Amino acid sequence: MRATLLYGAGDVRVEEVPDPVIRQPSDALVRVLRSCICGSDLWPYEAHNGRPVRIGHEFLGVVEEVGADVAGLRRGDVVVAPFMYADNTCEFCAEGLHTSCRGGGMWGAGDVDGGQGEAVRVPQAQGTLVRLPVGEDAALLPSLLTLADVFPTGHHAAVTAGVGPRTTVVVVGDGAVGLSAVLAARRLGAERIVLLGRHKDRTDLGVEFGATDVVAERGAEAVARVKELTGGRGAHAVLECVGLGEAMDTALRVTRAGGTISRVGAPQYQQVSFGGPAFMKNLTLTGGVAPVRAYIEDLLPDVLEGRVNPGRVFDLTLPLAEAPAGYAAMASRTALKVLLHP
Numbered sequence: 001m002r003a004t005l006l007y008g009a010g011d012v013r014v015e016e017v018p019d020p021v022i023r024q025p026s027d028a029l030v031r032v033l034r035s036c037i038c039g040s041d042l043w044p045y046e047a048h049n050g051r052p053v054r055i056g057h058e059f060l061g062v063v064e065e066v067g068a069d070v071a072g073l074r075r076g077d078v079v080v081a082p083f084m085y086a087d088n089t090c091e092f093c094a095e096g097l098h099t100s101c102r103g104g105g106m107w108g109a110g111d112v113d114g115g116q117g118e119a120v121r122v123p124q125a126q127g128t129l130v131r132l133p134v135g136e137d138a139a140l141l142p143s144l145l146t147l148a149d150v151f152p153t154g155h156h157a158a159v160t161a162g163v164g165p166r167t168t169v170v171v172v173g174d175g176a177v178g179l180s181a182v183l184a185a186r187r188l189g190a191e192r193i194v195l196l197g198r199h200k201d202r203t204d205l206g207v208e209f210g211a212t213d214v215v216a217e218r219g220a221e222a223v224a225r226v227k228e229l230t231g232g233r234g235a236h237a238v239l240e241c242v243g244l245g246e247a248m249d250t251a252l253r254v255t256r257a258g259g260t261i262s263r264v265g266a267p268q269y270q271q272v273s274f275g276g277p278a279f280m281k282n283l284t285l286t287g288g289v290a291p292v293r294a295y296i297e298d299l300l301p302d303v304l305e306g307r308v309n310p311g312r313v314f315d316l317t318l319p320l321a322e323a324p325a326g327y328a329a330m331a332s333r334t335a336l337k338v339l340l341h342p
């Protein structure tokens with residue numbers, strides 16, 4: 001089969017790799033219907049150095065074969081996988097922290113397949129895969145694919161920041177996760193959602209997703225504008241969806257006294273300035289890697305019934321063979337998020 005490999009900085013190739021086979025009785029084989037490129041794939045894309053590695057962690061597909069210990073799934077089921085696999089039974093999974101699963105791990109790590117390929121061997125298949133009541137050609141596939149990562153990641157930011165009907169929310173970042181966080185905050189009832197982003201086509205989609213205000217300024221000017229919009233107080237809930245130090249710094253400065261910052265952008269910084277000013281404002285810092293598996297069942301009905309349409313974040317669809325062009329388009333910011341099909 002063919003799969004995407006990262007060779008080095010800016011060097012992605014689609015090549016023949018061995019067909020996956022069942023190795024453990026808890027495995028399943030999934031033929032990929034749709035996969036996609038994540039903003040977080042761009043960090044290794046821009047910096048990888050070393051031997052070629054399989055890449056991709058967002059996919060949905062059709063179950064082709066299940067191991068002897070896999071119950072509840074059968075050949076032909078359409079399923080989505082969260083961006084990390086998990087057994088869904090250990091003490092961490094029981095707490096909804098599937099990203100810390102004792103039996104879990106990352107796609108594309110070691111001998112585990114990446115998601116951007118024609119098929120994937122899924123470890124811990126019973127705990128990992130969520131069956132979708134749709135056919136292989138459903139129009140909803142793009143929105144269902146966002147359940148692998150960006151929509152539940154945005155939801156995780158909103159949930160951990162305590163977003164609800166009386167919350168003023170600031171979302172930092174107009175990438176697919178930031179826009180998903182807007183959608184999630186709106187879904188949880190937030191009436192005031194200020195989106196910080198400078199790409200107008202993206203913030204326009206953010207407005208359709210529920211943002212009430214857009215701040216295109218950056219740094220001190222962005223902080224001043226948010227203060228202006230919030231009566232000088234700042235926001236109760238600030239969802240940091242970028243992962244850069246500058247975004248976290250802005251997040252800290254636009255949070256209201258007593259407010260919460262949730263970070264879900266993969267951090268490209270080593271330290272957070274959480275000293276005197278954060279202390280004096282009684283700020284809470286939360287968030288982290290999103291335990292997507294914990295949220296899929298909650299979010300699925302709204303996607304299936306069309307109350308939300310998170311798949312609108314995909315603005316470029318390419319065949320798998322053109323994955324390298326997809327990476328280039330996302331790295332140059334000409335595409336927001338790229339959908340891949342076989």
Ligand SMILES: [Zn+2]
Pocket residue numbers: 086087088089090091092093094098100101102103104
């Ligand atoms: Zn677990």
